[in-house]
Amino acid sequence: MSRLSITRKWPLLAGLLCITPSPATLAHDAGDWFTRFGVAHVAPNDDSGDVGGFPGNGVSVDDATGVGISISYMYTDNWGFELLGALPFEHDINGEGAALSGLGKIASTKQLPPTLLVNYYPQTGWKGWHPYVGAGLNYTAFFDEDASGSLEAALGNTDVTLDDSVGLALQLGIDWDWQDNWFVNAALWYIQIDTTAELEFAGGPATGGAAGQTEVDVDIDPWVLMLGLGYRF
Numbered sequence: 001m002s003r004l005s006i007t008r009k010w011p012l013l014a015g016l017l018c019i020t021p022s023p024a025t026l027a028h029d030a031g032d033w034f035t036r037f038g039v040a041h042v043a044p045n046d047d048s049g050d051v052g053g054f055p056g057n058g059v060s061v062d063d064a065t066g067v068g069i070s071i072s073y074m075y076t077d078n079w080g081f082e083l084l085g086a087l088p089f090e091h092d093i094n095g096e097g098a099a100l101s102g103l104g105k106i107a108s109t110k111q112l113p114p115t116l117l118v119n120y121y122p123q124t125g126w127k128g129w130h131p132y133v134g135a136g137l138n139y140t141a142f143f144d145e146d147a148s149g150s151l152e153a154a155l156g157n158t159d160v161t162l163d164d165s166v167g168l169a170l171q172l173g174i175d176w177d178w179q180d181n182w183f184v185n186a187a188l189w190y191i192q193i194d195t196t197a198e199l200e201f202a203g204g205p206a207t208g209g210a211a212g213q214t215e216v217d218v219d220i221d222p223w224v225l226m227l228g229l230g231y232r233f
Contacts, residue, residue: 028121028130028175028232032074036175036185038228040068042089045221048096052214053207057097059106059197061220064089068226078123082134082171084115084189088143093197095151099206106151107160110144113191113224115169130183134171138191140164147199156202156211165220167192181232186225193220 028034041063048058066089072082093107100106117136124131142162152158173187196217203211 028074028077028080030074030076032232033072034181034183034230034232035069035071036187036226036228036230037067037069038185038226039065040086040089040224040226041065042091042222042224044091045223047219047221049217051097051100051216053212054097054099054214057095057100059100059216059218060094060096061218062092062094064091066090068224068228072119074121078121080119080121080132082117082119082136084113084117084169086113088112090144103148103150103154105148107148107197108144108146109142109160109162111140111142113138113140113193115139115189115191117169117171119171119173128177130175130177132171132173132175134173136169136171138165138167138169138193140167140191140193140195142195151199152201152204154204154206155199156204156207156209158199158201161198163196163198165193165195167194175230178229183230183232184228185230186227189224189226191222191224193222194218195220 043063044061046061051057067087070082070084072080074080088110090110092105095103095106115138117134119132119134121132141164145160147158147160169191171189176184198215200213203209
């Protein structure tokens with residue numbers, strides 16, 4: 001490359017340096033408060049028991065995507081607390097097995113997963129990068145459960161309820177200093193969510209018109225990935 005062509009590129013390089021955020025503007029220090037928010041994807045790693053009265057038949061839970069948000073406080077330079085929340089996630093529940101798979105979607109539910117975590121931030125020396133790991137407790141509340149049309153065609157009018165869950169949560173994340181008090185965040189969680197789904201039905205073709213109730217235990221245990229931004233107060 002000629003000296004002339006390099007010289008012509010200097011204005012462009014200078015302009016890029018002016019608009020590129022400095023990764024040295026942020027730090028996570030004792031006493032800091034910050035929030036993280038972004039798009040969260042919930043991917044169940046589900047395992048179902050048999051639906052009562054239908055041996056060999058269970059259920060599966062579909063993925064869901066929504067908005068995640070958390071607030072954190074740095075207790076020391078290395079340790080912090082984080083409260084994770086979200087807007088409600090909605091999941092479809094599908095029948096599995098010879099008797100239920102033909103029904104496809106059998107129900108839907110919404111859930112909120114407030115989670116309290118203790119995070120550790122190692123001093124890595126990576127300028128502008130702040131990895132962390134955490135562990136804590138999750139409480140998942142299920143609501144707005146709704147039986148599908150295909151399930152009610154088989155069982156008659158059906159009420160579906162899911163028990164709330166308390167379980168362990170693990171976290172791995174990283175922040176990258178962007179500009180001023182802003183940073184980019186990526187985080188991955190594994191959350192233990194175990195529930196029992198209870199169905200109370202009026203009776204339909206699948207039950208010979210007899211009313212009754214049944215239940216199924218489901219380990220949802222999702223992986224949750226969130227990508228977004230953070231802001232330090």
